[in-house]
Amino acid sequence: MIRTREVPAFTKEVRASLPPPFVPTARVGKPNWQRARQPIAAVRDRGYLPEHVPQWLPDDWFTVMVKHSGGTALARSAVFRRFAAVQLVQIATGMQMDGAAEFLGIPEEWHLSDVHKRKLHPLHRYQHRPEDPVPALEGLGQHISQLRTPIDYRARRRRFADWALDPAAWGAIQAGLPRPHRNRWTIPEHEVEGLLQECASEFIWSQLTGSEMSLAPTSRNLGPDASEPAKASPKGLIRHRLVWPRGFPYYLELRSALTNHAHTLATSSEGVGEYRRDG
Template identity: 30%
Template sequence: MPSSQTAAVDEHIARQEARLAGSSSHWIRWDRGLAWSFLPSSPLGTAAVLFAADRLLRLPSAELLSELGRITGQIPGRDHKRWEKTWRVFQDDASPEVRAHITQAVPALFPSPRRRVLPVNVWTRHRVIPSLLPVHLDQHHSFGPEEIPQELPEPWVRVFHNGPDLTTTAVARRFRRTLAIQLVQAASGMDAQQAADYLGVPPGTDLLDGERTQTDEQVATDGTAELREGLTRLAEHLASQPHHHRIDYRLRRQHLATWHLSNDAFEELHRLLVAATNGLRLPTPPARLHDALSAIIWRRVTGSEYCLAPCFRPPFSPTSRRADATTVEIRLARRIEQAPPRSPYRTILPALEQHAHGLITSCEQAISHRP
């Protein structure tokens, strides 16, 4: 931190130490201001702490890990009363990548978390292919984890398979998810669950507790070398892309985390569809069509799966709502995007692309204005 501001921080620490010495209780009440989670009371001291934190978080991954290892070497255990709240705040509120860096720097402070399981249909019944997760790369590729979308595009999967045409089946979708997790691991050093959290997979989804089908075992049997070769080929392909062609998918997901097609925009698209049917009533209820169009646009911008779109989650949808490959709105979204030339749905595809382009421009502006 700037030397002109250190005096304010030193004063804050000295005041805390004096109050701490007079505290006889084993733990600190949240409102006493003694835990490290409290910032200095003076604006200058607060600015100094935030400046130091910002500089630390801007370091490249390798430097950040090295610096964290250096400055956390003397941190007391989890039961230290002054640090206890700090660790709770960290575990509840820190981003997945920061959690991954801290737990690597001071692993003794973080025992393995309890396994978390969601109802089987919260995301989709077959989430990933657990038997493939142990097959991963060393961390030596120059692309960033933010450049990996939730669902790998078909051209990327073709690179992995070295060229053959592919059909998007349920198993292929699970395979894409698994590859996305492994690419994030290759770029960041996170474990599988941390990589899934980073990608925005629904919180609580336990990747390693999925049922292993015969298909999983067949894929994994004697295929480790082939899988590693394909994953290496794909990672090298991504690393070779020019920087101006790379996309920050994570920022797009964050920027559009609560995005939903507005009522006015939907009404305009609905009028286009009605006109294309010569005034005949559409077979799809407007509410379902609204969600399907929202999911299509969001997916095109963020490189994600339909079923993870915000329109299927609160506040736009009830907590208990099921969203997976069999959901009516998701089947409708696929039907719209694959509409044949004479389908009325075909007439709105350019308008959907226009909406997606506008959101992409908004995301790029958000990136350019980041401090």
């Protein structure tokens, strides 16, 4: 009615009779999807730097989290490891999920792609689980703050951003190992050899940088489809046996040799004996 009448006095009179517009005095809550990407605990100085958080949490850190979660066995899935690492950065810095993921070297498409393709999920993915991640993460944060020689994983990721195991070093590692049984492979032997070197390079890089093998430079260079091989594929089997070598003598020895090589690279590049990765 106000817009159709052109009598100024009438318009002024009508407007004066209307109640004043509502002005909220409290902050409007964030949408659920936005809250799910917030730090799940209070942001404060926790005694460690975000650089001290690896993108791929080692197994012994999960033991620490279990101790601070009332004895509940926290999920050790890949998606939870990523979530926990991102949250450790968030609760120490106040970063949003996107910024913390980028800080850890996690690709943007891992958490911004279609839901069924995502490899990093926010809090709502874990809200229906019996575990309470808040005391677990706070306890783990305290553990990190008490490390005598914490590793600067971000500096490691930058230093070894384009690193790959060269053929000479791979040959030296192989020289001290027994030959693997290859009669069950469905691909030619020279392809098996290439996959072994590729996975060995990824494993060493993972140990050096505290990151997933699928983020290694050799994996990224092969494109997104090759970065996550099917578990039943030759490369998937090699990766699995490197991570879980029990029952495979060759892979037990190979893992040990690769871990020693990573230790040598870390100490020679930094000049100190602070290398430590346990899974």
